[in-house]
Amino acid sequence: MGQLARTGPDQSLPFSDRDFEALAALAHREFGLSLSQSKKPLVYSRLSRRLKARGIHSFPDYLRILDVPGESSERLELISALTTNVTSFFREDHHFEKLRSDCLSREIEKIRSGKRFRVWSAGCSSGQEPFSIAMEILGSMPDANDYDVKVLATDIDPKIVSKAKSGRYSLEELQSIPDEFRRKWTKNCNDGMGEFQVLDAVRDLVTFGELNLMSDWPFSGPFDSIFCRNVAIYFDQKTQQKLWVKLSKILAERGFLFIGHSERVSGDAVNVLTGVGVTSYQKSTLFDPKNN
Ligand SMILES: C[S@@+](CC[C@H](N)C(=O)[O-])C[C@H]1O[C@@H](n2cnc3c(N)ncnc32)[C@H](O)[C@@H]1O
Structure with missing residues (x-):
């Protein structure tokens, strides 16, 4: 033994x-x-x-x-x-800025003319990441719920997905939400538990589901942006490289992939994913992002 x-x-x-x-x-x-x-x-x-x-x-x-x-x-x-479920609202806020300035801003008029817009939070934990994405979208496009705009949020852990769906958080958890967004899109539940609720306008943009990233994915995209942050850190390099390739295939041309601060895209995916900022990549099979 x-x-x-x-x-x-x-x-x-x-x-x-x-x-x-x-x-x-x-x-x-x-x-x-x-x-x-x-x-x-x-x-x-x-x-x-x-x-x-x-x-x-x-x-x-x-x-x-x-x-x-x-x-x-x-x-x-x-x-x-x-694994750990550690997460927070607007974690690594530069990713949300990039979503707004480089991804969403160029699409708003097209969305209002009928284009679909999709963001995937892959490994969403208790929901702070997809709700931050939804708040960022509503910040730029308050009428987003009237159009074909969706944030898909998945995690392998059914308990954490169910917590995420509830959209309830402590006051402490809300502290990293920018003041304006916090005032606009959360409310005190006044239920004696000290909990706050993310409002329906934000929750309506998000669809939650259970998904093991190692299994087949029951959707084909394309996604305008994917947040897959602090998940691949648990995988060995070969598994990570397969994941980057799979994510790059489901991204729209010019779509963005955001990953965790200690993660790096490597392997075959580097041929289509170009680094465009800290832990931010853009899909480019047809164009050069440097001249974008
Ligand atoms: C540290 S949290 C990251 C949450 C969020 N993305 C962030 O960066 O704040 C990692 C999440 O990945 C999920 N996870 C781990 N392995 C997974 C897998 N094979 N498929 C899907 N989710 C997985 C865990 O359940 C956990 O909720």
């Missing part, structure tokens, strides 16, 4: 290298997650709590449960335990 990890709240569960490798292989196969050996203590700490909650007495038993067809909900608990 391999080395046992003894970190974490429950010291009584042996966790062999073999257990870790089996979990890492499953997480890679199902979700594209890359778990190096250095993550073993973290995985132990997160999952031992889960085993305890379900009354499971060993990691081999847990692996057997994960293998049972129909235990897909436990696999989702696994990814929930292994």
Whole structure:
């Protein structure tokens, strides 16, 4: 038996290298997650709590449960335990500025003449990212709801998608929304819970859904912009490169891809995605963005 990890709240569960490798292989196969050996203590700490909650007495038993067809909900608990949902409104606000100034502004008249406009928040977590996109769109185009404008927001984690759909946040979570937008598009629920609600004008622009980015995508775009930020960070390089190619195919010509601050597009996608700012790329198969 391999080395046992003894970190974490429950010291009584042996966790062999073999257990870790089996979990890492499953997480890679199902979700594209890359778990190096250095993550073993973290995985132990997160999952031992889960085993305890379900009354499971060993990691081999847990692996057997994960293998049972129909235990897909436990696999989702696994990814929930292994990834983080950290997010905030207007995180890396330069992406929202670029959406407004370089992507939306050139399209507004065309949208009012019937053109569709689509933005995808891929890995949307609890909704702050797609709602920030929707607020930015409404800031430039207050009548956006009267036209074919939609923000698609997806995440693998059903619990976080359901929280996102509620559009409810604490006052603290609202602090990173620009004052004007916060006053205009959020209201105090006055329900004794200290919660605030994102208003319907913003929520109506956003459609939420569950989606594993590693599975087939049930839509074909094209998207005018895609926000896929702080998600690929969990994937190994080969998986990331496949994702960049897939995202570039579903982007409209001249569409924008925004990624996380510690992520970089690499591999075949660099042939069609040109860097046009910090962690911002533009699709260019027919034109040179430098002369755009
Ligand atoms: C750190 S959050 C990023 C949220 C937001 N994009 C941002 O940058 O603020 C990462 C999100 O990616 C989701 N995620 C991880 N692996 C995924 C996968 N294979 N498919 C879809 N979503 C995934 C997680 O559930 C989590 O909500």
